[in-house]
Amino acid sequence: MTIAGEARALSALGAGRAQPLLTGTPWRGAALLASGFLVVAGLTRAGLLPAAATAVAAIAAVHGTLLATAVAWSDGRAFERERTGPTLVLAAVLVIAAAATAVHPLGAVMYVAPPLVTAVLLDPRRAVVPSRGILLVAAVFGCGLGAHILLAASATLDHRPHVPGLTAAVAALGYDVGANVLSAECFFRGALFDRLQRRWSFTAAAGGSTGAYLLRYGLDPLLPKTPEALIGAAFYLGLLGVFNCWLVWRSGSILPGIVSSLLFFTAYRLLTTG
């Protein structure tokens, strides 16, 4: 044990080496989810399931894997043995939320469940309450970036923002709160960036984490594959990714990043949701 206020350099604990980067990854759970997605996709293609089932399975597989990995990496006991339970629980919650949304847009309120389940599953020792100042900075940045995308899209792409209907707004917001933003911040900042920053400098860790973040959205079938959309996504998501990494670096918490991302994606939905 170290004495409070004492330098780690005097303690044997200070010389501890970092675990390998991918230690604790729930590989079995991820494989299970991927298999489930492939089965559902096959059944949908065969006409045995409705088309929405593929989207539900995809949401559960992708976001479930990201959230489960974040949960497993946050757990100090993850080094001992792999636990598939949290992965399946998260996937089940996501399936329920996505299915409810597919049945009716207001079913998106079910997306409040994944953040709650994630909060329960995350190692409480990693819980940090950020300062109000950093939350304010995050909110200002999210609003600024959101305003910028609206302004730039209208000025250069002639896209006009419009206010969506209530049901569409609830569905989009629910998806962002319960899946999109939550899984991205938990995995890319809370897990991946956290592990990288414990090995490398901020620049390298933020670069690696943001690169993976861009890759995830680049592969997202929901993103239009036009050059201007890809360049815009790379620009805005790159900025958002780096800034959110800085927020984690500065505060040790992913909450400010969730705030800035939610505000930005809210603005983004004003362009895309119709």
Next chain:
Amino acid sequence: MSEDGRRATATWIAVVTAGLLGLTAALASVESAETSLIREVYAVPVLAAALRFGLPGGIVASGAAIVLQAPFVLPPIERTPAAALPAVAGFTVVAVVGIPAGLLTTRVRRRHARYETLLAVQRILGGQPCLDTALKRLCASLQRRLGAVAVALVVRDGNAVTIGGGRTMAPGSPLHVVCETGRPLFIADAGAECRPRRLFAAPLGVGERAGALAVERWGDIDTDEREAIVALAVHVGLALENARLAARQRRFADELAHKVAAATERLEEADRAKSTFVAVTSHELRTPLTALLGFSELLWLRRYPTEEVQRLAAIMHVEIARLVRIVSDVLDLSRVERGAPLPLRRSALAVEPAVAAAVALFRVQTPVREIVLDCAPDLPAVDADGDAFDRIVKNLVSNALKYSAPNGVVRVCARAAPGAVEFTVEDSGRGIPEIARRRVFEPYYRAPDAVGAARGEGIGLAVVKALVDAHGGAVTVASTPGIGTRVTFVLPAVS
């Protein structure tokens, strides 16, 4: 950061942000933003941010300036890429102003901070004589100056280890490793907190394992800073070495001054003692000589009856014996001081007759004081020089009589001891204080309270000790102030 510093930072951020937003609003309001000169003014808040906040400020401000003006100066997406070149050139100008200016500012600040830190190290280690306190102050100062969460310092001087920034150094800890290997060590995460805790440790001094300095920080410790910490550790090592040498020099000078003062005092005391000895001895010699001169003149000039002549001759004999004793003592002491052995003609000496003969003279001289002789029966003979034995007893009895009360009793005892005979001369005088008791056998030493009380040269007990030692015996003194003194000496018996 202080409250004032925080307020100044917030003010600067507000001013730069307001400047950028104001320029953007102005740019949005003009007809042809692409060719407007307002774009060039973006360099002003960017430069201000770079000069105030260094490289991070330059990067953030120039990035913000580019992002803010982009929607207004970039052409619509359907136009050719060449149309975007003027806007891109404007972005480049902003970046070229912000980033290098920030870089230079950061470098200048770091260099300035390093000089300040080195000066602080020098001041702390130079002005604090206690190493433990100096290290604690140094750690606190470095922690503040380096923006560290903790600073630890280990200084080794032989087997002694002094630690700053903590209490103990665990085996296998980063500082222990650096102390043992003498090589710098960087650990990207030294803790299990929510934020990574960087740790960099460097050895103190150059080429020797004198200790190590460790800096821990939330945030990066880049290569440039690590090099600076290595240089700082070397400087700390040298400053510590200088402080140590200065302390050693001070200690040496103090010890030397102390020794010189003690030696001077001893010399002065010896000088005083010899002067006193010369004066006292002259007086002691003159007294019997005066008596001898007076009595011899009487015998020469007048005619006395036989009984009176015998009485005067007896007095003259006593005075001559006193002269002989004084001269013998002085000669013996002189031999002892030169380191020459005392000439002894040892033989088997019967104790009781020898003691009685030595005491007989005093019985004649001081009839009012009682001298009790107490020799155990069947004592073995001692292996001693008869003349030396006589002087030993006479010196001790003479002293005992001198310091006894007018009607006091002096006891002279002899007892058998294993392989020896133990003699005791005991008086009922004023006694010797504890502080003087330890020095009574030193030549020329006289207890301060004895100087005015009785005549003496301060050599009697020194001669007694020299003679007893020359016989292979031992002499001790025990005394209780106000009750009396007992001197005991032991001489070897004839085997």
